[in-house]
Amino acid sequence: MIQIASILLVMLGLYGILTNRNIIKIIISLNIFEVGLNLFIVSLAYVEGGIDPILTSHSASSTLSFVDPLPHALVLTAIVIGVGTTALGLAFAKKIYAKYGTYELDEMGVE
């Protein structure tokens, strides 16, 4: 169920990227796309009844049923890269606004 929800988020983000003509809205759509993908990858790690992948005094042995730690590590990477690309995109948007005075792609270059 949660995997279908994350695929719906990916579709929503892609639709936003294809149809919006506003730079800020395109960046927000890209973020929605990314959240959907991250949710999908994390959902692959879930095991029914699994505990979080940390050894503590309550769960002291590696023979217990843990959830998969590898997708968590990959998503940790993906989130940080996403923040970097969003910051760079917003910097470009600010620069474009300073030059053209608008965020709408259709109104640029038209006086």
Added chain:
Amino acid sequence: MKKFLALLAVIALGVGIIKTLDNNVSFPKYGEAVIESRVSNFYIKKNVTEENSEVLFGGSDYETGSANFVTSIVANYRSFDTLGEVTVLFISAFGVALLLGSKEQKRLELNFKPNFMLQVGSRALFAIIVMVGLYISIHGHLTPGGGFPGGTIIAASVLLLYLSNDKFRTNIRGFRFMQSITGALYVIIGLVGLFVSGFFLENFLGTGIVGNLFSAGIIPIVYIIIGLKVGSDFSIIIDSFLTKEVSK
């Protein structure tokens, strides 16, 4: 018309993905994944290079001594991946500063006048938030968290100071210096591993007892470096967005 075509393409994509994954043998249903058949099994049992059947909390002399399996992957097994990630973040902060920065910058004015209580209160909170961020970075191999969340929390404290006082600017040269130094230190630790053990970013210190603060070899050192680097990267991005060029 264009929106309709986009809707058709997106629906085709979604139906295609769901149809492909539905009843696929190599794609387990939600919650029915078998960890024993995945590569993560080696990471949990800590037997990638050494023979090892069971890892116990409080045991010692495993190939990596991190109690948190996610940290052992991020900062030890796939540390080279993390080095690339930190490089991407550095390039992103550098690009933002290059696009928005200039020689002389001054603060953007806020729409409201911050009162005395807001300024004093945010300064008192600043110290607590920085301490929480450093704590999370240092305990990355024992508890959830690590360098990336810890660095983000440090940057959030800087953002708090920026938003509560419209005259405030951090020592941005200091953050640039810390960004470069921590990035270089990460590579130097990797090179030391290369010369001591023969592999880049190899864990060349003793792994210690699982669950102790001073354990897991280079993992806490690497995660403190990552925390400071992520914090300074995000602080530079925040400063670039909240300043403007001095117009003459």
